[in-house]
Amino acid sequence: MLTAILAITALSVSFGLLLGYSAIRFKVEGDPLVDRIDAILPQTQCGQCGFAGCRPYAEAIAAGKAEINLCPPGGEAGMLALADLLGKEPVPLENEGPAKGEKFIAHIREDECIGCTLCIQACPVDAIVGAAKQMHTVIAEQCTGCELCVPPCPVECIDMVPVKTTLSNWKWPFPNSDDQELEAQEQQS
Amino acid sequence: MITSNPGHWDFHGGIHRPDKKSLSAGKFLGKVPLPEILTLPLQQHIGSMAEPVVTAGEHVYKGQIIARSTEYIGAPIHAPSSGIVLGIEEHPVPHPSGLSAPCILLQTDGKDEWGELPEPLPHYADLDPSVLRERIRWAGIVGLGGAAFPTSVKLNHGPDRPIQTLVINGAECEPYITCDDLLMREQADRIVEGIEILLHVAEAQECLIGIEDNKPEAIAAMRRAVTESGLQNVQVVQVATRYPMGGEKQLIKVLTGKEVPSHGIPAEIGVICMNVATTAAVTDAVIAARPLLSRLVTVTGAGITSPGNLEVAFGTPLPQVIQLAGGYTDQAYKLILGGPMMGFTLGNDSIPLTKGSNCILVASQEEAPAPDRALPCIRCGKCVEVCPAQLLPQQLYWYARAKDLDKTREYNLFDCIECGCCSWVCPSHIPLVQYYRFAKTENWAMEKEKQQAEKARRRHEARTQRLERLERERKARLRQKKEALEKKTATNAPDPKKSAIEAAMKRVAEKKARQSRENEEH
Numbered sequence: 001m002l003t004a005i006l007a008i009t010a011l012s013v014s015f016g017l018l019l020g021y022s023a024i025r026f027k028v029e030g031d032p033l034v035d036r037i038d039a040i041l042p043q044t045q046c047g048q049c050g051f052a053g054c055r056p057y058a059e060a061i062a063a064g065k066a067e068i069n070l071c072p073p074g075g076e077a078g079m080l081a082l083a084d085l086l087g088k089e090p091v092p093l094e095n096e097g098p099a100k101g102e103k104f105i106a107h108i109r110e111d112e113c114i115g116c117t118l119c120i121q122a123c124p125v126d127a128i129v130g131a132a133k134q135m136h137t138v139i140a141e142q143c144t145g146c147e148l149c150v151p152p153c154p155v156e157c158i159d160m161v162p163v164k165t166t167l168s169n170w171k172w173p174f175p176n177s178d179d180q181e182l183e184a185q186e187q188q189s
Numbered sequence: 190m191i192t193s194n195p196g197h198w199d200f201h202g203g204i205h206r207p208d209k210k211s212l213s214a215g216k217f218l219g220k221v222p223l224p225e226i227l228t229l230p231l232q233q234h235i236g237s238m239a240e241p242v243v244t245a246g247e248h249v250y251k252g253q254i255i256a257r258s259t260e261y262i263g264a265p266i267h268a269p270s271s272g273i274v275l276g277i278e279e280h281p282v283p284h285p286s287g288l289s290a291p292c293i294l295l296q297t298d299g300k301d302e303w304g305e306l307p308e309p310l311p312h313y314a315d316l317d318p319s320v321l322r323e324r325i326r327w328a329g330i331v332g333l334g335g336a337a338f339p340t341s342v343k344l345n346h347g348p349d350r351p352i353q354t355l356v357i358n359g360a361e362c363e364p365y366i367t368c369d370d371l372l373m374r375e376q377a378d379r380i381v382e383g384i385e386i387l388l389h390v391a392e393a394q395e396c397l398i399g400i401e402d403n404k405p406e407a408i409a410a411m412r413r414a415v416t417e418s419g420l421q422n423v424q425v426v427q428v429a430t431r432y433p434m435g436g437e438k439q440l441i442k443v444l445t446g447k448e449v450p451s452h453g454i455p456a457e458i459g460v461i462c463m464n465v466a467t468t469a470a471v472t473d474a475v476i477a478a479r480p481l482l483s484r485l486v487t488v489t490g491a492g493i494t495s496p497g498n499l500e501v502a503f504g505t506p507l508p509q510v511i512q513l514a515g516g517y518t519d520q521a522y523k524l525i526l527g528g529p530m531m532g533f534t535l536g537n538d539s540i541p542l543t544k545g546s547n548c549i550l551v552a553s554q555e556e557a558p559a560p561d562r563a564l565p566c567i568r569c570g571k572c573v574e575v576c577p578a579q580l581l582p583q584q585l586y587w588y589a590r591a592k593d594l595d596k597t598r599e600y601n602l603f604d605c606i607e608c609g610c611c612s613w614v615c616p617s618h619i620p621l622v623q624y625y626r627f628a629k630t631e632n633w634a635m636e637k638e639k640q641q642a643e644k645a646r647r648r649h650e651a652r653t654q655r656l657e658r659l660e661r662e663r664k665a666r667l668r669q670k671k672e673a674l675e676k677k678t679a680t681n682a683p684d685p686k687k688s689a690i691e692a693a694m695k696r697v698a699e700k701k702a703r704q705s706r707e708n709e710e711h
Contacts, residue, residue, distance in 0.1 A: 043642035045649045053649060125648040144645045167232060169637075170286040171630035175563075175623040 033062045040081045042073045045124035046146030053124060061086070069093050073145075104160040105143040106150070110135050112157035119149035119158060192354060195397050196426040198446040200439040202575040203431045204610045206364060208403055209556075213489040214367045215374060215406065216497030220483075221513050223270050227295040227504030228541040229255070230282045234331040235338045236262030241293055245276040250304025252480050254327075255293055264329045264339045264544075267480040269502040271304070272297040283526050283540045285533040292541070295504065309478040318344075318390045321475060325390075328474030329481045329544075334358060334369075334435070334464035335527060337545035340471070343463075344390050346456035352391040353459035354445055357384060357398040357468055359407065360428060360435035363528030366548045368485040369465050371498045373400065373407035376469060377414035383468035384423055386475050391461050396423040397444045398465075403430040432530065433608040437462045439577050451604050486542060488514040492521030492551030501546075507538040510549065520553035529557065530609040561618040572611035572621060578604045582611040586621055589628035594635060597628045605629075 037058035044054070049070035051057040060066035061082070068082040069091045076093060083090040108119070108128075115133040127143045130136030138149075150158050163169070232238045239256035249255055249268040256266040275294040282290045313321055326341035346352060357380070361369040373380065384396050398415075400408050411425045428434055428443055438449045440462065447458045455462055463471075466484060473479040482502060489496035494515025501510055511517060525532040526540075528548055542549075550557075572582035580601055588596040602625060611621045 038646070041642075042638075043645040043649065045645065053653075054646065055649075124652065125645050126652050127648070142644070142648065144641075165286075165288065167282070167284055167286065167288060167290050169634070170284075170288060171634055172285070172623065172626040174627050175620045 031059075031062055034058045036085060037061050037082065040074070040078060040085065041071060042078060042144075044073045044144040044146045046073060046144070046148060047124075048072050067091060067094070103163045104145045104147075105140055105163055106138045106145070106147070107140075107159050107161045108136055108138055109157040109159065110137060112155055114155055116154060118152040118154065122148045122152045124148060191395050191422070192397065192445050195424060195444045196399070196428055198443050200434075200436075200442045200577050201579050202577045202610060203433060203439070204575055204613055205431060206613065208364045208430065209489075210365065210367050210370070210403065212365065213487050213496040213498060214370055214404075216367075216495075217371055217375065218488075218495070218497040218499050218513060220500040221502065221505055221510055223297050223299070223301065223502060224505050224509050225297060226275065226506075227269055227272075227297060227502065228280050228506065229266055229269075229293045229295060229504040230280070230541065230543055231256050231266065231277075231291045231293065232282070233266065233337060233503065233543040233545065234264045235336065236260065236264070236342075238291070239263060239266050241277050241291075243274045243293065245274055247274045248272070249274060249295065250302050252306055252482065253304040254329075254480075255295070258326075258339075262339055262342050264331050264341075265327065265480075266293070266503075267329055267482055268295060268304075269482040269504055270295070270297045271300050271302040281537075281540050283535070283543055283546055287536045292504075306478045310475050313386055313475050314389055318392060321386065321390045324478075325471055325474055327480070328470070330467060330470045330474060331481075331544050332464055333466035333470065333484055333544065333547065335531070335545055335547050337543075340463070340467055343456075343461060344387075346391070346461065350456045351459060352393040352456065352461050353395070354461075355384065355387055355391055355393040355396040356441055356444055356455075356460055356462040357396060357465060358435055358437070358440055358462055359398055359400040359404075359411065359465045360440055361404070362401060362430070362432045362435035363530055363548075364432070365489050365550050366487050366528050367489070368487045368498050368547055370404045370407050372466055372469060372485055373404070374410050377407075377410040378417075379469045379472050380411070380465050381414045381418045381420070381423070382476065383470075383472040385418070385420065386471055387461075387463060387468060388422070393461065394422060396420075398423070398425045399428050399434070399440045399444050400425065401430045401434055402427045432610065433577055433606070436577060436606050436608060438606070451601055481544065484544065484546075486510065486546055487548040488551075489548065490521075490525075490551040491553035491556055492518055492523075494518050501542050503543055504541045507540050507542060507549065510542060511538065511551070517551060521551045522554040523552045523557040525550040525552060525557065530613070531607060560620060563619045564617040566617055566619060569616060571614045571616065575610040575614050577608060577610060578606055580605055582621055585628070586619065586624050589624040592628075592631070594628065594632050598632060602628055602632065 038055055041054040041058055047053065049057045051060055057066060061068060068086065068088060069079050071078055072093065079093060080090055113135050115130060115135060117130065117132055119136060120128045120130060124146060125142055125144055127139045128136055128149060129139060147160060231241065237260040240259045241256045243249060243255045249271065251268055251271045253268045254265045255268050258265050273296045275296050277291055277293050279289040280292040281287065282292065310316060310324060322341050322344050325344065330340040331337040332340060359369055359373055388396055398411055400411065408425060408427055415423050415425055426444055433439055434443065437455065441455055441460050442448055445460060447460065449455050450457060470481050483500055485498050486501045487498050488510060497514060499510060499513055524535040524538060526535050526546060526549060527533065529550060532550060566583055566586065568583060576582050585597060585600050585602055588600060605625050607622050607625060609622050615621060
């Protein structure tokens with residue numbers, strides 16, 4: 001009886017020490033879950049979720065303070081990936097983003113720009129160049145299409161234009177609609 | 190080590206289908222006359238788009254570089270004839286999308302005047318391979334078998350990958366196409382000279398030339414040329430006629446018995462593979478210092494009056510080429526660029542021909558019938574039997590259809606060479622290759638999106654850090670000012686001058702008060 005108690009106590013103490021030591025020795029810096037959520041988010045930094053960028057939203061999700069359906073640019077695919085990662089039930093998107101597959105970027109009508117720098121201050125990824133009273137322009141390659149530069153512009157010279165399809169970003173279409181009929185037939189049978 | 194018994198190995202799968210090569214085989218219809226305007230796409234190769242170095246109105250000579258390659262994987266573009274640059278405009282290009290891309294428009298002056306060319310290098314054997322690679326790069330040579338991958342990049346395999354075997358691809362396995370066949374029949378010496386150069390550049394020990402046995406004339410011509418050259422380590426190997434024998438990995442397997450690893454390149458197993466037309470272009474670049482300006486193109490099919498092969502300067506509009514082949518017949522139904530297996534349908538003929546255009550197939554309705562309606566997959570496994578890449582086409586089909594991109598990669602989608610054997614044998618007429626092409630571009634797009642997101646994340650982080658730093662600096666400045674002010678007021682108190690003045694003022698005030706009191710008393 002006493003031997004058993006002593007043996008169990010000795011074991012618990014040794015495991016406790018081992019675990020306590022490991023917790024200090026192998027401490028994980030930062031929150032890996034936040035990183036993994038952040039990796040799924042589209043990094044547009046648009047703030048449509050109500051947070052000041054993708055990382056703060058990821059932190060809120062990780063802390064359980066925000067739903068996973070607040071990111072329109074990520075779309076349904078992004079929401080499903082988040083649900084998969086967190087083991088949550090998929091929820092319908094709060095507000096639908098633009099039609100899927102269509103990407104827009106900002107374009108400044110340079111003749112009309114008065115050089116107020118307000119859009120530069122609004123851009124979350126520093127994709128607008130220019131200086132006070134000088135014409136501004138968007139670096140198309142870096143623009144995430146977040147639209148944050150549009151409302152501050154006092155002369156409304158910023159348009160959101162669809163990204164042009166070129167040889168380098170053209171995609172083969174999904175094989176023709178015959179297949180959808182087929183699917184319908186399969187479902188019927 | 191020399192490969193013993195080359196050509197006695199076999200590749201998995203493949204199909205037999207009527208080769209239809211007799212329509213155009215051995216027929217050379219001549220050189221297409223220079224058109225008034227040449228349309229030269231800046232992207233005629235795999236890699237980065239060439240950057241124009243000419244402006245509208247500039248006069249250029251034949252062979253002058255008009256667009257240079259800016260990145261390692263790329264190729265320059267030369268003026269195929271002398272004339273005046275009209276401008277750089279968007280123009281439809283040979284691409285499955287049917288999209289327009291930037292092209293240099295060159296109005297020819299009919300003089301065909303050569304510009305300044307570099308020194309010919311007939312004594313290439315004394316030169317360092319890097320000098321010859323540079324020359325091949327200058328000449329804008331890309332794989333002329335259809336893929337158009339820059340040849341100089343292929344030859345730069347690196348010192349850690351020594352090359353044992355140079356494989357020369359004369360298989361030309363795709364039905365209808367005969368331009369390589371013609372080149373081997375007529376210009377075997379030019380090809381063999383190119384082989385000698387390539388053996389030196391790649392520092393390879395042997396060369397195996399693979400030709401399908403449906404081209405006996407080409408085999409005879411190449412054997413004669415090899416014997417005459419006296420090269421001991423070059424061998425013409427007759428291989429069976431089976432599609433896709435001319436696939437790079439398939440031909441290497443048949444000739445050497447070695448398998449190119451998944452996601453790998455032939456140089457990893459000590460092999461480099463070159464098309465015969467590419468090899469001939471190397472001869473021109475090194476011996477004659479001529480850049481790549483034209484190529485042989487097969488124009489064939491029941492929709493063409495007199496099918497055959499033509500020499501076409503790059504940038505020549507397709508209708509002019511068709512015209513020299515006698516024009517369209519009543520049967521013309523579908524216009525295909527490339528062969529019937531791997532080519533793609535063109536919406537119209539308003540495109541120029543480029544470095545990668547090896548065949549124009551104007552098919553009749555019997556030759557290229559509209560695809561039958563796709564039926565459900567019955568999992569018969571025929572596609573697995575014929576797949577030369579030994580993939581599982583039906584699994585890939587299910588995953589591509591479900592848009593499960595991770596799974597498609599897991600099932601080695603990117604080892605698919607899009608040969609079309611699976612679609613050809615599919616009893617349900619499922620357009621399998623279309624699904625793989627769709628899944629490939631989707632995968633690329635996703636990869637690109639990920640990279641973009643990563644870039645945006647880094648830029649956003651950098652911005653947040655900068656704003657924080659600026660805020661910190663601003664606060665620090667404020668604090669400093671405040672401290673300086675406080676210091677000042679603190680040090681003000683014991684100022685001797687001020688206290689002296691104050692004391693004096695006090696004394697004056699007391700004096701005044703005393704005087705006024707005295708006045709009152711009187």
